[in-house]
Amino acid sequence: MAADKVYRASTTAPVNIAVVKYWGKRDASLNLPTNSSLSVTLSQADLRTLTTASCSASFPASVGDSLLLNGEPSDISGARVQACFRELRTRRAALEAQDSSLPPLSTYPLRLVSENNFPTAAGLASSAAGFAALVRAIANLYELPASPSELSLIARQGSGSACRSLFGGYVAWRMGSRADGTDSMADQVAEASHWPEMRALILVVSASKKGVSSTSGMQQTVATSGLFQERISTVVPRNMATMEKAIQDRDFASFAEVTMRDSNSFHATCADTYPPIFYMNDVSRAAIRAVEAINAEAGRTVAAYTFDAGPNAVIYYLEADAEAVVGTFYHVLGGAVDGWKDDKIKGLKPTMSLDGGLVSILQAGVSRVILTGVGEGPVKTEECLVAEDGSVAKR
């Protein structure tokens, strides 16, 4: 084969939003969590990272591995990215050792190009989709026989929650018990097709200021919160069990209660951290009151809020209740914010009106919305961000 041949593989990977939260590491270098967690994988039609992994003997060793993220060169010298590269190269090298006919891709510099289809400004954790796509793309490039769960072990070392983005649908990250982390991986609780009606309305809230990074924040919580041990020893195990059953039974009321309670419990341990960490603001709390009002008006649980390490509200609901949930928020936020999809909101009548105080807080604080739903895991694609000659298309 030509020495300048460029090997390429592309994949897309999804964002996931946890309904039982990951917060706390028992081993910071291996990204081993203090508790298991569970998430819903969101549709890549709305939120996804596209990554092309390429390598070639012709790529200058002087440059070495590189990653272009959203058009910007990205620092890959960090221990987490390096751990992913090392783990993947080791597996490729093992294949090459067994079959000398294989090209020695493990020895070639990697050229990675990655793009998100959503604004970074949205403040949505993109690291999960990013590391999942990076690991999946290189695994495809190296033609590794690894299963998604095995790859989740590698992605976990890049970004903990990334391990859950290697599956679609409803995904659990089992904390595991081994010191080397070889049993701390993700598995699929249910396919997206098991409960395809799950939807998510994301209220993007403009944060006045960047909060504490989740990596340092969770370590401060582990070190200083007097309530945290109770969360990981008692609250989360109970929430995990209840949530898995709720998903198996397609029981939205139970799914919603655990989702809201676990989000509250997670943010409570942040508030109990010393000094306290606050990710939610008055707009976030207004979203909670709005969801409570919508459920009260409906006379049953039709919506569930959850918040990650930021003020954005993710509101889960079932397609059948779109009018009560999306209709109400569209009625309130209307054209003031971007992100509504005509086909999703057409014909949605406002079934209720919210308290005026809530309305003004939401109108002032929500900058855009994202309408999405449960979706599939990483998908191999022919779309390549690296040309045959190894060049990167200018954008």
Added chain:
Amino acid sequence: MAADKVYRASTTAPVNIAVVKYWGKRDASLNLPTNSSLSVTLSQADLRTLTTASCSASFPASVGDSLLLNGEPSDISGARVQACFRELRTRRAALEAQDSSLPPLSTYPLRLVSENNFPTAAGLASSAAGFAALVRAIANLYELPASPSELSLIARQGSGSACRSLFGGYVAWRMGSRADGTDSMADQVAEASHWPEMRALILVVSASKKGVSSTSGMQQTVATSGLFQERISTVVPRNMATMEKAIQDRDFASFAEVTMRDSNSFHATCADTYPPIFYMNDVSRAAIRAVEAINAEAGRTVAAYTFDAGPNAVIYYLEADAEAVVGTFYHVLGGAVDGWKDDKIKGLKPTMSLDGGLVSILQAGVSRVILTGVGEGPVKTEECLVAEDGSVAKR
């Protein structure tokens, strides 16, 4: 004696602000708490309730007992007020049974008149001072030999935290263990004179909406928070022990850390309540960040924040650090808010400036300030709100 003789007794009683919080009842009817608590009694020069208790055979039985609070007739039919009346009458009746020369005051209708010297609008818990003054005034009227601790048992049944307002200085409410509550009372950890330099700057924050009442809120927390048991079984006992030692040693750094951690822990269990309870808002959180900035700038702990069941920030500091604490907030809030005392702020130079974001949030959200400090317990006074003829002076 003339049958129309009007017996009168007056007292003032102070407000107290807990540094280890009371949150949760193990017996709602007896107001027995799930945990002990500890507070600082604040000076009555700034915050106090003045109550005159009077009774007379000439008061119409058809009217019965009455309470005029801040010029308005107050409903006294509630079980809590009735419990206080019953307990006090029972003790007076026992004295009368032993000494027939005593007038049968226990059989006369009570006429109570009470006034606060601070705006109700301030949203400061006035029930503690109110019930402490009510119990102390009637005890004076009845000439009961009861000690402050014995009276605290009675005031506790009116409003839990009221039991701590029967003492000055630094006061603990011991939760006790008996089912009948006879060992759930207050005692004095230290006189105000033991650590007289303790000051409090109260930032009165206008709440957009009345939050959940503490009585119902704490019961919701007990019933639904998965983290609450850890607070009462482990966190509070540790905080109580550390706080008592900090007060004995006049160790402000330790006093401050426990004060801030316990406030955070309390509000964390509120946020973990289902549905969640939020008493702090973005202005409250800005006050926390301001205190953290002041301590960082000072290079040591000079200020400690604590929040009750509302958005107001109470900031404890020592007189020697008034410039760093009061000077900074006066520099920020200046003439925009009422409550500054010329003698307290004269010559205070701003020793530091706060982040512009914090400043604008504080300026927009703080409606007034109260400058006060540690103070004495209830004081008998000749000032009477009921005239010799039993009439109530029009105001």
